[in-house]
Amino acid sequence: AATLYVVATPIGNVCDISLRALHLLALADAIACEDTRNTAQLLSRYGINKPLIAAHQHNEREAADKLVARLQAGERIALVSDAGTPGVSDPGAKIVDAVRAAGLNVMPLPGASAAITALSGSGLINDQFYFVGFLPAKAGQRETALRALEQIPATLIFYEAPHRIIESVQALASVFGSQRQIVFARELTKLFEQIHRCPLGEAADWLKNNAHSEKGEYVLLVEGAPSNADDDLQEARRILGILLEECS
Ligand code: SAM
Numbered sequence: 001a002a003t004l005y006v007v008a009t010p011i012g013n014v015c016d017i018s019l020r021a022l023h024l025l026a027l028a029d030a031i032a033c034e035d036t037r038n039t040a041q042l043l044s045r046y047g048i049n050k051p052l053i054a055a056h057q058h059n060e061r062e063a064a065d066k067l068v069a070r071l072q073a074g075e076r077i078a079l080v081s082d083a084g085t086p087g088v089s090d091p092g093a094k095i096v097d098a099v100r101a102a103g104l105n106v107m108p109l110p111g112a113s114a115a116i117t118a119l120s121g122s123g124l125i126n127d128q129f130y131f132v133g134f135l136p137a138k139a140g141q142r143e144t145a146l147r148a149l150e151q152i153p154a155t156l157i158f159y160e161a162p163h164r165i166i167e168s169v170q171a172l173a174s175v176f177g178s179q180r181q182i183v184f185a186r187e188l189t190k191l192f193e194q195i196h197r198c199p200l201g202e203a204a205d206w207l208k209n210n211a212h213s214e215k216g217e218y219v220l221l222v223e224g225a226p227s228n229a230d231d232d233l234q235e236a237r238r239i240l241g242i243l244l245e246e247c248s
Helices: 019-027 036-045 060-072 093-101 114-122 139-147 162-176 200-208 228-247
Strands: 003-007 030-033 052-054 076-080 105-109 129-134 155-160 181-186 194-199 218-222
Touching (some): 003 019, 019 076, 019 105, 030 060, 052 060, 060 076, 093 105, 114 181, 114 194, 139 162, 155 162, 162 200, 162 218, 194 200
Parallel strands (some): 003 076, 003 105, 030 076, 129 155
Antiparallel strands (some): 155 218
């Protein structure tokens, strides 16, 4: 039946695609994609040859109308982005919204996402995480955005472009202080994968001493704010300390 399949694709290692994703890509009448050359390359790796429809950041609304019309005509369409999960810091959400609003069927297929891959390899122990995605490029706006996250007691997940990594890390340290842990997850699933954890106070030095730090793709994870429970415990300890001093 007419369905929009939202298909996650690899974030580096071409093998990170599910059997079901490959099956549905091969079954679809057409594939809507962010960059037709990029997707054609992935498909050719798996011997799949399908009509491709460009659906990127700059034409997403128009593409959505076209896709809705094709679905209404009974077609099965797959939607992919350049890497990872469509709609996660990538085009796709407007298309899904339009297709759902038209009362048509949407089926998401799970797969790679850089944020979740980085989180699973970070070892930051917290039941909660907060996905921020890309920070604003301008320093003032970036600081405002970071201040708004300062009190959140969840692991914070950022995407960042390599040419902005140094200034972003400086901004993270200046807003969150030097004590919180940061995890750099660079080039995940690729040949030069690197996962490094250190206090924010040491992060700038680590970048400086890393010859390739301004190349490659990064996810940054920052330890969340200490929770209120921790504050309460510290306060109890402080009062206990005063009482013990009084008693001695
Ligand atoms: N839709 C994708 C997903 O589900 O993760 C994200 C697309 S977003 C335009 C691209 C950003 O994701 C990069 O700038 C980087 O921050 C992160 N990213 C993508 N692939 C990565 C990888 N292999 N290693 C580290 N970060 C990656």
